[in-house]
Amino acid sequence: MNFVVELLITISLVVSGIFGLVGSYGLVKLKDSLQRLHAPTKATTLGVGGVLVASMIYFFAKTGHLSIHELLISVFLLLTAPITANFIAKTYIARNLKRSDLPDSQSTCGWSIYDEPPESRPGS
Amino acid sequence: MLKRLIPHPFLSLTLVFVWLALVNKFTLGNLLLGLLFGIVIPMLTAPYWPDRPKIRRPLKGFEYVLIVLWDIVIANVQVAAIILFKREENIRSQWIVVPLDVKSAEAITVLAGTITMTPGTVSATLSADARSILVHCLHTDDPDAVRDEIKNRYERRLKEIFQ
Numbered sequence: 001m002n003f004v005v006e007l008l009i010t011i012s013l014v015v016s017g018i019f020g021l022v023g024s025y026g027l028v029k030l031k032d033s034l035q036r037l038h039a040p041t042k043a044t045t046l047g048v049g050g051v052l053v054a055s056m057i058y059f060f061a062k063t064g065h066l067s068i069h070e071l072l073i074s075v076f077l078l079l080t081a082p083i084t085a086n087f088i089a090k091t092y093i094a095r096n097l098k099r100s101d102l103p104d105s106q107s108t109c110g111w112s113i114y115d116e117p118p119e120s121r122p123g124s
Numbered sequence: 125m126l127k128r129l130i131p132h133p134f135l136s137l138t139l140v141f142v143w144l145a146l147v148n149k150f151t152l153g154n155l156l157l158g159l160l161f162g163i164v165i166p167m168l169t170a171p172y173w174p175d176r177p178k179i180r181r182p183l184k185g186f187e188y189v190l191i192v193l194w195d196i197v198i199a200n201v202q203v204a205a206i207i208l209f210k211r212e213e214n215i216r217s218q219w220i221v222v223p224l225d226v227k228s229a230e231a232i233t234v235l236a237g238t239i240t241m242t243p244g245t246v247s248a249t250l251s252a253d254a255r256s257i258l259v260h261c262l263h264t265d266d267p268d269a270v271r272d273e274i275k276n277r278y279e280r281r282l283k284e285i286f287q
Contacts, residue, residue, distance in 0.1 A: 046200035082240035109252035
């Protein structure tokens with residue numbers, strides 16, 4: 001394996017390590033659950049992404065085949081991270097906030113956590 | 125007949141691709157097994173997909189994915205900067221209400237996911253009639269600008285793709 005490849009792998013590993021660390025530090029530093037939610041949904045995406053890029057370069061240099069597993073992992077990660085974040089945010093609102101803590105929804109119904117949907121199904 | 129056998133051609137195609145990527149080796153046997161999954165899984169899950177989203181411009185969708193990927197990188201750097209360099213009491217988090225123009229459930233789902241993955245915002249909940257979305261912003265001095273950016277950068281493109 002030549003020097004350039006090793007350098008690329010090292011850079012992506014170091015970058016991913018830094019972002020992973022910052023994301024975890026954010027969990028400690030920020031003050032409430034909703035703020036903390038921002039740290040793992042964003043900073044760690046690049047953290048995991050960096051490791052995957054490093055892995056792809058390594059196996060491409062070693063075996064000559066392009067490994068697609070890493071692409072799949074990042075796709076699944078990008079698809080699932082927002083959903084988890086959304087669940088956590090909703091649970092937090094339902095447990096800790098009152099209707100009056102949230103801004104007005106600017107539509108005919110209130111937020112779905114407190115209000116029933118109208119008769120006709122929305123979005124259909 | 126073909127429509128009954130493959131109710132969601134795009135879903136079937138995705139499943140075949142995901143299967144081939146999972147086994148990480150292209151052989152005829154794997155392709156056949158992937159095709160089998162691509163036909164059986166959409167049939168079994170058909171009741172959960174009452175209607176298929178209409179995608180008008182697939183190329184625009186590709187452009188959208190690239191924009192979002194780039195924004196995710198930016199988002200990572202921005203959030204990292206806020207975490208590292210802002211003092212805790214200076215971080216002003218705000219709720220932002222974004223009225224929605226997109227109507228289809230699929231478009232709203234994609235938009236909510238995009239908001240969560242991009243700079244400093246997490247989508248929290250929808251209004252009960254799905255006409256506006258509640259967004260939590262980690263730090264901003266100008267909530268209106270954030271709202272306008274979401275509407276112009278993402279929602280306008282999604283409207284072009286899905287309607």
